[in-house]
Amino acid sequence: MKRFDQELTELQHRLVEMGELAESMIATVVRGLEDISMDVSDVILKSEDVMDNLQVTIDSEVVRILTIYSPVATNLRYVLTVTHVTSNLERIGDQAVNIVELLQLMMARSTMKPEPRIIQMGHAVREMVNGAIGAYINKDSKEADKYRNRDEYVDSLNDQIMREVLSEEVALEALKGEPDLAGPLAQILIARALERVGDHSCNICDEVFPLVGGDHIKPFQ
Amino acid sequence: MWSTRLFWKPFTYFSLLIILSSVIGGATTIRWQQEQIIRQLELRLRNTAIALQSPAEEALAHQDIEDFQSVIQTMASQINTRITLVGKQGQVFADSHKDPQQLDNHGDRPELITALKTGNGSSKRFSDSLGIEMLYIAYRIEHQGTTVGCVRAAVNTQQISDQVADIQFKIATLVLIIIVGGLSIAGIGISKMTQPVVHLIEEARELTSGQIKKPRNLSKGNEFDELGQTLNNLSKTLSKRMRQLERNHNELLVVLEGMKEGVIAVDGSDCIRFANEAVCRMFSLDVKRDEGRPIWEVLRNQMIETTVHKARKSDEPFHGKIELLTPHELHLSLSASAIPSSSHSSSSKNPGVIIVFHDITEIHRLENMRRDFVANVSHELKTPLASIQAFAETLIDGAIHDDDNNMLFLTRIVEQSDRLNLLIQDLLSIARLESGENVTDFASVDLTEIAQRCLNDHQSHAAKKNITLVSNQIDSVWVFAEADGLTQILDNLVDNALKYTPEDGTVSVNIQAESRAVRLQVTDTGIGIPADHQDRIFERFYRVDKARSRQLGGTGLGLAIVKHLVNAFGAEVDVISAADQGTTFQITFPLVDDGDA
Structure with a gap:
């Protein structure tokens, strides 16, 4: 039994590592958006590789633990939710890569800068990722609830950006005859990517409830 | 104490020893006593028989049975012995307890058979005549070399067993007394010996569990008491150490938490x-x-x-x-x-x-600021210098003979030199303010007068941009400050206000004397300062919009100087502003009495 506990701790350790990586990727991306620099792209791409490896490691570890120890009750629930969390974290990493690519596009093809709202969104989303991982690790349903509610704020920012970019600038640029399509497009897609990161954070928050109470709560569905 | 192994183990051994030895001793004594009694009885019977041999021989020889009968009857009653005289063929001549006529032939009695053969015989058997168990001793009687009969003495074995039982009872009682006495002595002795050990164990147990009691008073005596004394000392030292440790721990905790x-x-x-x-x-x-x-x-x-x-x-x-x-x-x-x-x-x-x-957040911020400052100073100094260099080189390259432009170039050179001069002057005053040197000659100063003078100085500048420059205060308001410094503050603020206010705007200087403070407000209707820049505008070379500021000819040091001066006067400066809605700089001076100077 002691061995099993050790394995669980080790699994948790790997998961924390992955969560940290996801958060730092988002933080790095946000810094890149703020400074409008591509210095971060190498870091992000490297992190993405590490992330993928970690996911594979953790998932195979989960399968191993399930087959060898056949855990029950709380332990079983925990081990099962781990795979969900890893897949969400992995997608957060993917979105970080997407954002870097979009930033590259924006810098290469447009004179536009990322909107202040995008930076705002970035900070909010980074906090959400951090909070979601914290809530999951601490099995704290209150925190989970708090951070999953932040998603509304992120969504509203996303809507605002979309509306603004679509209404004025694209139309005007297009009418002028020298359209800067890449800028607004990147703007929208970056916002969308950040919004997706927020959704993944919410999914991680959702995994806390079965850990704590044993039942799935999905108020938005 | 009764539950300790320490007591029960030796006590059990001692008890076994006592019980075993007394029981064995008692049993042996009883057996020995029994044998002794039987031997004594036998001896008595023998003696009786031997003593009766010659009277019996005489009685038989003289056929004087009647006398003999009466003799043995009296004798038997006295010594509690049955005496029988038996003839050679087993016929009973006399008996102390029964009428010889009624008795059958005793020729088949084993003791008589042996006695007739060997001279004496004995047996222990059930008496047919009396119906009880008897011990018989028989002796042969010889008269002139021929056997004439036997004399037999017998005693009831009940007598023996009574005596034996009596002895048994006495010895058993003695054994019991010895056992009880021995056990109690052993118990008391052992408990006396183990008591201090038990106490020591209890004390040691308390020590290990951390409760330290007051040490017991122990009399000086055997090794146990010495051990107890050592334990007492140990407990004292330990409790001292513990208290010290606890104190240290608490101190450490307070230090760490604080x-x-x-x-x-x-x-x-x-x-x-x-x-x-x-x-x-x-x-x-x-x-x-x-x-x-x-x-x-x-x-x-x-x-x-x-x-x-x-x-x-x-x-x-x-x-x-x-x-x-x-x-x-x-x-x-x-x-x-x-x-x-x-x-x-x-x-x-x-x-x-x-x-x-x-x-190190604060240190990090300050480090960044210093780095920025150095970069800014070099940049600010380089820009006018580069222009001067460029114009001078142009002139050298021949433009000096170009009558249309040479004056223009020279004017630019002078302008840039002025700018450089201004910058260096500002830097110097900042440096002076930061080292805290020059703001020593404080006095009560009339704020209204200085404000009025400042407004007069800037009137022409304001008129150029068609800006209304107004002031509300007429009465004198005295603040405790330095006149030159105050002038510098007002100049900077009004100059900034004029710079950042578009044409047809208003710049007003308001002075309010309140019960506890004097407020100086410089308000414009200019472009305003966005909220996220407001807490940084007092930093050196910080500019909300770099391009515009430089175009307007600021050095980037004005507000930094204001901030330093205000701090030196013990006053406070606040900024109230929003983008496109004008700005109000408010300086709050601590109040001094009117007309103090």
Whole structure:
């Protein structure tokens, strides 16, 4: 039994590592958006590789633990939710890569800068990722609830950006005859990517409830 | 005490010894006594028989049976013995207890048969005549060489067993008394011996469980008391040490909790063993929840984790820097060192680590500012210098003979030199203010007068941009300050207001004397300062819009000078502004009495 506990701790350790990586990727991306620099792209791409490896490691570890120890009750629930969390974290990493690519596009093809709202969104989303991982690790349903509610704020920012970019600038640029399509497009897609990161954070928050109470709560569905 | 093994073990041995020895002794004595009694009886019977041999011989010889009968009857009743005279053929001549006529022939009695053959015989058997168990002793009677009969003495065996029982009872009682007495003596003796040991054990147990009682009073005596004395001393020293340790621990705790630096201690398996308040604030930890959990799980920071591992491997403290984003944006420098574990500790393989976090956010900010300042100064100085150089070179290259432009170039050179001069003057006054040298000659100054003079100076400038320059105060208001400094503050503020206010605007200087303070407000209807820039505008060379500011000819030092001067006067400066809605700079002076000077 002691061995099993050790394995669980080790699994948790790997998961924390992955969560940290996801958060730092988002933080790095946000810094890149703020400074409008591509210095971060190498870091992000490297992190993405590490992330993928970690996911594979953790998932195979989960399968191993399930087959060898056949855990029950709380332990079983925990081990099962781990795979969900890893897949969400992995997608957060993917979105970080997407954002870097979009930033590259924006810098290469447009004179536009990322909107202040995008930076705002970035900070909010980074906090959400951090909070979601914290809530999951601490099995704290209150925190989970708090951070999953932040998603509304992120969504509203996303809507605002979309509306603004679509209404004025694209139309005007297009009418002028020298359209800067890449800028607004990147703007929208970056916002969308950040919004997706927020959704993944919410999914991680959702995994806390079965850990704590044993039942799935999905108020938005 | 009765429940201790220490008592029961020796007591059991002693009891066994006592019981065994007394029982064996008693049994042997009883047996010996029994034999003795039987031998005595036999001897008596023999003596009786022998003593009766010759009277019996005589009685038989003289056929004087009647006399003999009466003799033995009296004798038998006296010595409680049955005496029988039997003839050679077994016929009974006389008997002390029965009428010889009624008795049958005794020729078949074993003792008589043996007696007739060998001279004497004995047997112990059931008497047919009396119906009880008897011991018989018979002796042959010879008369002139021929056997004439036997004399037989008999005694009731009941008598023997009565005597034996009596002796048995006495001895058994004695044995019982010896056992009881022996056991009690053994019990008391052993308990006396074990009592101090039991007390010592109790005391030692209390010592180990940490409760230290007042030491018992022990009389000087045997080795146990000496041991008790030693234990008492030990307990005294131990309690002293404990108190000292507790005090030290509490002191340490107070120091650690009161420290501005965060301190966190982890054990060999990375679990948090201690976290002080500062560290809890930095990482928003909950000591109750997080103590005992792995540090990687609680702090979730790769850098801290690797620091712990590196510190564990090396003897030297390990230093590093981390940047935190959540819960607050913090720059921390950390130093981690392994806790040297004693060599006989089992966990020496994986020592614990203590990490100390210093909050260097402020230092980091100041460092950034200084770096920016140096960069800014060089940049600000380079720009006019470059223009001067360019114009001068153009002139040298021949433009000096170009009558249309040479004056223009020279004017530009002068302009740029003025700018350079202004910049250097501002830098100098900043440097002077920062070293705190020149603001010593304080006096009560009439703020209204200075404000009026300043407005007069700027009137022409304002008129050029068609800006209304107004002031509300007529009465004199006295503040405790330095006149030159005050002028500099007002000049800077009004100059800024005029610069950033578009044409047809208004710049007003309001002075309000309140009960406890004097407020000076410089309000414009200009472009305003966005909220996120407001707390930085007093930094040197900080500009909301770099291009516009330089175009307007500012040095970027004006507000920094204002801030320094205001601080030197013990006043406060606030800015109230929103983008496109004008700006109000408000300086609050502590009040001095009117007309004090």
